[in-house]
Amino acid sequence: MTNTHVVDRRLNGRNKSAVNRQRFLRRYREHIKKAVTEAVNKRSITDIDRGESVSIPGKDISEPVFRNGRGGRRSNVHPGNREFVTGDTIARPPGGGGGGGAGQGKASNQGEGIDEFVFQISQDEFLDFMFEDLALPNLIRKQLKDTLSYKYVRAGYTNQGTPAKINIVRSMRGAYARRLALTGNRRKRIAELEAELEALKKQPEHPDPALSPAARIKELEEEIERLRNRVKRVPYIDEIDIRYNQHLRQPQPATAAVMFCLMDVSGSMSQNHKDIAKRFFILLYLFLKRNYQKIDVVFIRHHTSAKEVDEQEFFYSRETGGTIVSSALKLMKEVMDARYPTADWNIYAAQASDGDNWNDDSPRCSKMLAEDILPKTQFYSYIEITPHEHQMLWHEYEKLLTPFKDRFAMQQIVDAGDIFPVFRKLFQKQGEHG
Amino acid sequence: MASTERKPISTGSEWTFELIKEYDEAIAEAARHFGLDTYRNQIEVISAEQMMDAYSSVGMPVGYHHWSFGKQFLQTEKLYKRGQMGLAYEIVINSDPCIAYLMEENTMMMQALVIAHACYGHNSFFKGNYLFRTWTDASAIIDYLLFARNYISKCEQRHGVEAVESVLDACHSIMNQGVDRYKRPSPISALKEEARLREREAYLQQQVNDLWRTIPTRAGEKSRKKQPRFPAEPQENLLYFIEKNAPLLEPWQREIVRIVRKIAQYFYPQRQTQVMNEGWATFWHYTLINHLYDEGKVTDGFMLEFLQSHTSVVYQPSFDSQWYSGINPYALGFAMFQDIKRICQSPTEEDKRWFPDIAGSDWLKTLDFAMRNFKDESFILQFLSPKIIRDFKFFNILDDDRDNEYVVTAIHDDHGYRQVRELLARQYNLSFKDPNIQVYNVDLRGDRSLTLRHFPIDRIPLQEKDGNEVLKHLHRLWGFDVVLESVEGDKVLSTLRCPPQNKAEVSS
Numbered sequence: 001m002t003n004t005h006v007v008d009r010r011l012n013g014r015n016k017s018a019v020n021r022q023r024f025l026r027r028y029r030e031h032i033k034k035a036v037t038e039a040v041n042k043r044s045i046t047d048i049d050r051g052e053s054v055s056i057p058g059k060d061i062s063e064p065v066f067r068n069g070r071g072g073r074r075s076n077v078h079p080g081n082r083e084f085v086t087g088d089t090i091a092r093p094p095g096g097g098g099g100g101g102a103g104q105g106k107a108s109n110q111g112e113g114i115d116e117f118v119f120q121i122s123q124d125e126f127l128d129f130m131f132e133d134l135a136l137p138n139l140i141r142k143q144l145k146d147t148l149s150y151k152y153v154r155a156g157y158t159n160q161g162t163p164a165k166i167n168i169v170r171s172m173r174g175a176y177a178r179r180l181a182l183t184g185n186r187r188k189r190i191a192e193l194e195a196e197l198e199a200l201k202k203q204p205e206h207p208d209p210a211l212s213p214a215a216r217i218k219e220l221e222e223e224i225e226r227l228r229n230r231v232k233r234v235p236y237i238d239e240i241d242i243r244y245n246q247h248l249r250q251p252q253p254a255t256a257a258v259m260f261c262l263m264d265v266s267g268s269m270s271q272n273h274k275d276i277a278k279r280f281f282i283l284l285y286l287f288l289k290r291n292y293q294k295i296d297v298v299f300i301r302h303h304t305s306a307k308e309v310d311e312q313e314f315f316y317s318r319e320t321g322g323t324i325v326s327s328a329l330k331l332m333k334e335v336m337d338a339r340y341p342t343a344d345w346n347i348y349a350a351q352a353s354d355g356d357n358w359n360d361d362s363p364r365c366s367k368m369l370a371e372d373i374l375p376k377t378q379f380y381s382y383i384e385i386t387p388h389e390h391q392m393l394w395h396e397y398e399k400l401l402t403p404f405k406d407r408f409a410m411q412q413i414v415d416a417g418d419i420f421p422v423f424r425k426l427f428q429k430q431g432e433h434g
Numbered sequence: 435m436a437s438t439e440r441k442p443i444s445t446g447s448e449w450t451f452e453l454i455k456e457y458d459e460a461i462a463e464a465a466r467h468f469g470l471d472t473y474r475n476q477i478e479v480i481s482a483e484q485m486m487d488a489y490s491s492v493g494m495p496v497g498y499h500h501w502s503f504g505k506q507f508l509q510t511e512k513l514y515k516r517g518q519m520g521l522a523y524e525i526v527i528n529s530d531p532c533i534a535y536l537m538e539e540n541t542m543m544m545q546a547l548v549i550a551h552a553c554y555g556h557n558s559f560f561k562g563n564y565l566f567r568t569w570t571d572a573s574a575i576i577d578y579l580l581f582a583r584n585y586i587s588k589c590e591q592r593h594g595v596e597a598v599e600s601v602l603d604a605c606h607s608i609m610n611q612g613v614d615r616y617k618r619p620s621p622i623s624a625l626k627e628e629a630r631l632r633e634r635e636a637y638l639q640q641q642v643n644d645l646w647r648t649i650p651t652r653a654g655e656k657s658r659k660k661q662p663r664f665p666a667e668p669q670e671n672l673l674y675f676i677e678k679n680a681p682l683l684e685p686w687q688r689e690i691v692r693i694v695r696k697i698a699q700y701f702y703p704q705r706q707t708q709v710m711n712e713g714w715a716t717f718w719h720y721t722l723i724n725h726l727y728d729e730g731k732v733t734d735g736f737m738l739e740f741l742q743s744h745t746s747v748v749y750q751p752s753f754d755s756q757w758y759s760g761i762n763p764y765a766l767g768f769a770m771f772q773d774i775k776r777i778c779q780s781p782t783e784e785d786k787r788w789f790p791d792i793a794g795s796d797w798l799k800t801l802d803f804a805m806r807n808f809k810d811e812s813f814i815l816q817f818l819s820p821k822i823i824r825d826f827k828f829f830n831i832l833d834d835d836r837d838n839e840y841v842v843t844a845i846h847d848d849h850g851y852r853q854v855r856e857l858l859a860r861q862y863n864l865s866f867k868d869p870n871i872q873v874y875n876v877d878l879r880g881d882r883s884l885t886l887r888h889f890p891i892d893r894i895p896l897q898e899k900d901g902n903e904v905l906k907h908l909h910r911l912w913g914f915d916v917v918l919e920s921v922e923g924d925k926v927l928s929t930l931r932c933p934p935q936n937k938a939e940v941s942s
Contacts, residue, residue: 004476006478007476007477010480021504023501023504024505024508064900064904067900069894072893073834075832079753080758086849091840
């Protein structure tokens with residue numbers, strides 16, 4: 001009886017505003033980036049990848065319209081009078097130009113009201129902004145045994161498959177051909193008989209019943225009928241006609257990459273230094289995990305001896321000792337040789353240290369880097385966490401900058417605030433390398 | 435009636451689709467009983483998130499994409515998640531069928547209330563009120579919005595999101611000056627729009643060339659003075675003027691200006707009938723649900739819950755309360771419709787003096803008449819009774835920047851009723867709310883600058899900072915200098931211009 005129609009819309013149309021939200025984020029990306037950078041610098045190791053609340057000065061996002069300003073003569077009716085009688089006067093509230101204008105409810109003074117526009121961005125969006133425009137340098141596609149990525153390519157037709165893949169045109173074409181082939185002879189015969197029949201029918205009626213074509217005509221008609229029936233029995237479409245599109249899996253050359261994280265945990269590194277190093281590596285780790293699905297990370301921590309450890313131990317173990325940097329490089333070389341042949345892998349390394357090393361060891365380090373490691377890596381970054389004068393290791397490494405300028409970079413971090421800028425500097429996208 | 439056996443439709447607070455239908459039928463029957471004339475209804479059950487969506491696209495079910503809706507969404511989401519704001523229980527769209535959104539979080543009572551409020555209250559208002567009847571076309575709006583969205587996203591693909599966005603930004607800034615206040619607009623039709631689109635593009639471009647054809651003559655100062663103004667009459671619809679006359683706009687940009695204008699026009703009646711529309715809907719949900727109760731279709735518990743919601747909807751904090759943010763349109767509107775009913779049914783001596791024509795008349799007819807033929811301003815002027823003024827304890831404050839003090843000029847007493855009523859009505863007059871700005875002149879023979887004029891009412895100036903921002907937008911649309919003069923009589927009080935004039939020495 002009623003004209004009402006009830007619809008359940010809960011299932012569709014979720015995230016309808018997603019586009020508008022993206023538009024908004026795009027428009028204010030500068031503000032958001034700034035907030036993200038600040039947030040990254042402030043955060044502790046464990047919650048570096050949370051979402052973040054971003055605040056934008058209200059004046060930057062206001063949508064201007066023509067509106068009335070202050071002043072002039074205006075009347076306002078308000079409810080809830082208690083003690084006023086006509087003619088009462090109320091002192092204008094002090095403060096240049098009338099502060100808020102006593103209960104001046106609406107539109108008129110809204111313009112200056114909003115200070116900050118604060119909103120939340122999700123963890124995903126946060127990371128997007130954090131790692132925007134960053135990429136591993138010199139990444140090359142290399143053919144690889146460990147083919148995680150396949151591409152499906154068309155490979156003609158097959159007579160087996162799932163109904164979803166039936167190729168109708170091919171199937172119908174096959175069916176048509178089969179029908180032609182199976183009925184060809186009989187059709188020809190029908191045509192002949194029909195011609196004969198036609199001719200007979202044209203003959204004038206013979207007075208002599210013995211010579212009359214009537215019998216022959218009947219015979220012909222029966223034969224034609226029989227043949228027609230046989231033709232009809234050939235099925236319109238048969239199982240053997242059906243063709244399926246065939247797709248084959250082709251292994252794709254993938255970008256396989258491995259990142260070596262080398263961290264100094266010697267006694268000379270104060271807790272603060274270690275913290276900075278860890279935060280740097282956490283950023284790196286998040287970045288890799290997020291932007292490159294298939295990437296190996298090798299964690300190496302060293303003091304006087306180096307050890308390959310898992311993620312957990314790398315970030316949380318408290319073991320410590322003296323410093324021999326070359327031990328880590330040696331281990332890295334061993335791992336590289338054993339597991340990551342250069343032919344198949346893009347090799348990256350990031351090393352963090354306070355620059356304190358056995359003096360004898362530093363030349364050895366740069367020699368190992370120059371001879372064994374750098375030629376095989378796509379990119380090697382060294383960050384030194386120290387507020388002090390650089391020591392031997394930094395100077396030794398500096399010598400490598402010129403010969404390996406496309407694949408070796410070094411940066412200094414003084415305090416936590418430098419981590420993110422340095423990180424961005426190291427992995428800034430370089431235009432032509434994708 | 436009260437003693438008859440009660441057969442409530444439901445007793446729990448959970449809703450189901452079957453129950454919604456049953457309640458709808460019961461309410462529809464009650465609505466028929468009172469003679470409400472409505473469009474068909476389409477009730478859509480949505481989630482809280484979708485409600486926020488609907489919110490942030492100003493209730494347009496298929497809005498085009500724009501960052502400002504995203505901003506609105508983020509803001510709503512934040513407030514909602516922190517519990518600083520409850521979502522509206524319903525949003526209703528002036529279309530045929532009339533679309534009403536119900537939130538899935540609502541209780542059964544709430545759903546019934548919303549159905550009564552939106553599907554029968556607002557719906558009948560949309561169908562009956564003269565503003566909606568003449569200014570909007572309920573059957574075409576959804577198609578038009580769809581057309582608009584598709585057109586705008588096509589433009590985005592062709593010209594880039596940013597280019598489209600800057601046009602939309604500019605149009606939004608003068609949306610309030612983009613309506614014909616007096617002229618009846620032609621009805622919206624998506625089909626026709628599309629069909630005429632190409633034709634119009636070519637034609638419009640031709641029209642605009644008139645501006646170009648006038649090759650600037652050598653600055654003959656005398657002849658310039660005699661130039662007739664263009665437009666000959668001042669024009670109040672800035673969007674329309676831009677659409678038809680801005681010399682540098684591309685056809686697609688004109689079309690976007692047109693879309694924003696049409697949508698502004700569509701929403702204009704809503705801005706003019708807040709008190710009436712909400713009051714009417716509130717009056718009817720109250721009346722219809724009470725009717726259900728009288729018929730024994732709802733339980734006492736339902737009724738208690740209902741009354742609690744209802745009273746919080748029509749709560750009016752007084753001016754000195756920390757919750758006060760102006761007059762609550764639900765409260766005022768509801769009180770006025772209730773009051774009209776009272777005047778019809780049991781008029782007092784006072785009512786007979788104030789409302790001789792309606793006192794004692796058939797309340798249903800009188801209410802229907804009031805709903806159909808008024809907007810907020812005229813409705814208040816016509817029907818605000820002394821009783822309401824007393825109940826609300828209305829008083830008027832005059833704030834004149836030439837005086838050092840505010841003055842209470844009228845209160846709820848015999849001398850004040852008429853003044854309060856007039857002033858309150860005026861408060862709802864959009865011509866006083868929005869600054870009065872008109873296109874005054876285009877310098878055809880000179881630099882093609884566009885001059886707008888602002889006519890301050892009661893010496894209330896324009897907010898300058900925002901004014902300057904809007905001028906920047908206008909400048910983008912117009913393509914040449916834009917000047918805004920505040921005038922009183924023929925005296926120019928102040929001038930804003932974009933780009934700001936810093937070549938004073940050149941002109942002098």
